[in-house]
Amino acid sequence: MITVKDLYKKYGNHPVLNGLNIEFPKGKVISLIGGNGAGKSTLLSVISKIIDHDSGHILLSHEDIANISSKDYATKLSFLRQSNFTHIRLTIRELVSFGRFPYNRGKKMSTQDEEKVEEAIAFMELEDIADSFLDELSGGQRQRAYLAMILAQDTENILLDEPLNNLDMKYSVQIMKTLRDFAHQQGKTVILIVHDINIAAQYSDYIAALKDGVVQHFGTTDEIIKPCVLKDIFEIDFEVILNRGCKFCLYYD
């Protein structure tokens, strides 16, 4: 379980995280929503130790992450950002194998390592192209490859920053279903940033809305996907439709 207490972070004179507090429930899918500049990316970057925070505490299973070495931390939490490096001459299998680095530190792959890699590749349905190079793949395939690497890293907590950008709808749905399975079937805590409110509504258990560097609303999907709450977050009118047990948001009027 990840707990964030009184987190502050400034870029120059510009405050991005303003005393943020939140507790992420274990084994659930939590979506972070909010406008640009609300602090979502920064929050994830700070939790994953990519950047330092100015003050406040982040606790992983009640232990302050500042006291956890980067080596150990990598076995407990993984983070996926926009995969910019499209030109790497690595095969999918080689990329996914990097996911085991926190465990074997780049030395020989153990049998367990190899099993996890193959499992991850199978789970993401990449067996056929496992030996192709990354720069020969489509955006969707590449994204699935990176997800396979995250899966092979086999951490209890998975953070993702806009994993669905530039993806075809088919893959977006596939990936969201996969993430939901990570949480519900494997007990992992999945925290992700999404821009599409309907995706968040469909696949998350909890939704956190950030604004001006603090958590404006946090609750189960049912609690958040309501016209009054949504209007408060996005400042436009919403209509929520219930269809086949799923909630859809309309916001075109």
Added chain:
Amino acid sequence: MLKKRILILTGFTISVILVYLLTFVGNNPDYVLPRRITKIAAMALIACSIGYSSVVFQTITNNRILTPSIMGFEAVFILFQAFIVFLYGDKTFQVIEQQTNFLFSVLLMFGFALILYLALFRKRQVHVYFLLLVGLILGAIFKSMTSFLELVIDPNEFAFVQRYLFASFNNINTNLLGISAIALFISLVLGTRILHKLDVLLLGKEQAITLGINYRRLVQISLFLIAIQVSISTALVGPITFLGILIANLSYEFIPSHKHRHTILGASLFGVILVVGGQFLVEHLFNMNTTISILINFVGGIYFIFLLLKSRRL
């Protein structure tokens, strides 16, 4: 595939060495051969150092067209040499022994690197490109100072400076070679211990951090090793700026592996081929009308432009 390529490359390297060693021996093999063997040892050592430092540097800067020498090392070295000649003129060699010159050169260059690193690592974020640009600008300023000194130096004495402007394997001091070899060898051995971590850097800084790499420390150690290697190589034979780009890129093209222990090996082998081969050309084709560094910089420079124009991503 990988093994085959490495074998071919090794075979080529050995052939080039043998050709250099055994052809054009002339009438005096007892004199020529031992000297050539010393030269080959020096060249191999330098090639490995440049191979290591270039590949690692390119990984850290996430870029394939930069080399550590652009950080200003060579400019410091040349300025120092010009300055000595400016001060002592034709008495330079009486006042300063080659050994002292070597020691001071290495210390100066290494000191320069340390100051640069310290000043730029004090901030929390590591900005490698900023480090490079600072080094480059300082290099440009030092070059202007050198030009100014050259203006003032007597043309007869200029010949002394000219020796050091360009890398040359013709007059390697065996004592110097011995010390350098030990130092370089140690740094290369230490350097192999971080290779597997450098592999992860290929995925980018952020991915490496999430996989558990202490990015800041890795960059610091790498730059430290690079500084040692470039300082010693430059002080031993002079500046060979573009060799690193050449051999690193040739290695990436030819060696089908992303792992540093393979690419560095490839770069080192290509380095030996180019340096020994180039020296052969200098001695027998160009009749010493050029130096090895000028030749390599010329070829490397053109290759650099070619890389820039054809490469779809930089």
Added chain:
Amino acid sequence: MRTFILVFAFILLLLASLFIGVKQIDWANYNSIIESGRLVFRVSRFPRTMALVIAGVGLSVSGLIMQQISLNKFVSPTTAGTLDAAKLGILIGLILFPGTSHLTQMGFAFLFTILASLIFMQMLRHIKQRSLIYIPLLGIMFGNVLAAIGTFFGYRFDIIQNMETWLIGDFSKVLQGNYELIYISLPAVLLTYLYANKLTALGLGEETAKSLGIQYNTLVLIGLISISLTVSAVMITAGAIPFLGLIVPNIISLIYGDNLKKSLPYTALLGATLLLFGDIISRLIIYPFEVPIGLTISIIGGVAFLIFISKRIRHA
């Protein structure tokens, strides 16, 4: 108010340049100074000062145009290999046709400069990583390559020491009769002023500019020709003057913004003022001897550039 200070400084430095030198000219008695004083004035001081002003204007404006074309604030004749290309051109010209006229040398410099600029533009097209710092890094490397090519030929003809020293920026040799070529850069600068608005639009990017109806390729070509003419002319007359085309446009951009119609005159004025200032320091610092201005400007300009970048980084 700022304008006033700038103009005032310019005029002050202009006068200082005319009257500072080894030969003392007594200002108060101008009408009665002896013939040798007037001679010095006509043959050395006036040409030198004019050359300084034109070079200052030309190089600053060239830097500005380069920045508009490449959409990067840190591109300039120093950081795109332009100066090195001009040097290479002169070198090759001298090797092929030794003892030739200044005009021919300038022709070679021009040729090489245009070629190098075109190559650099081509390189820019391939670069995905358009970070602010990366492109000048590339440009300086490119310049080093051109210098290495020059060294190759220079060594073969044993003119290395000469090469390094001729072309170091130095206005002390500017005399009536050997500096007139520099006036060629004036029409080039004037041309840019006429095209100022279109050049501003260039800075919005190729696609935007084209959709505004601008003849993009023609304009870029005009810009490159103007820059090459200027840099070659200055190189032949006074040698290499680094960093001016980099620093001046950046300072002006911070204060006056990027609307060229407005900022061009200020760029020109600041360029001339700074160069005059640098030259006067060079004349005075080890009076009666001179430090070549190439050295002075490279130190001042280099440090100024570093300060600029570090401020940029801090805000990033």
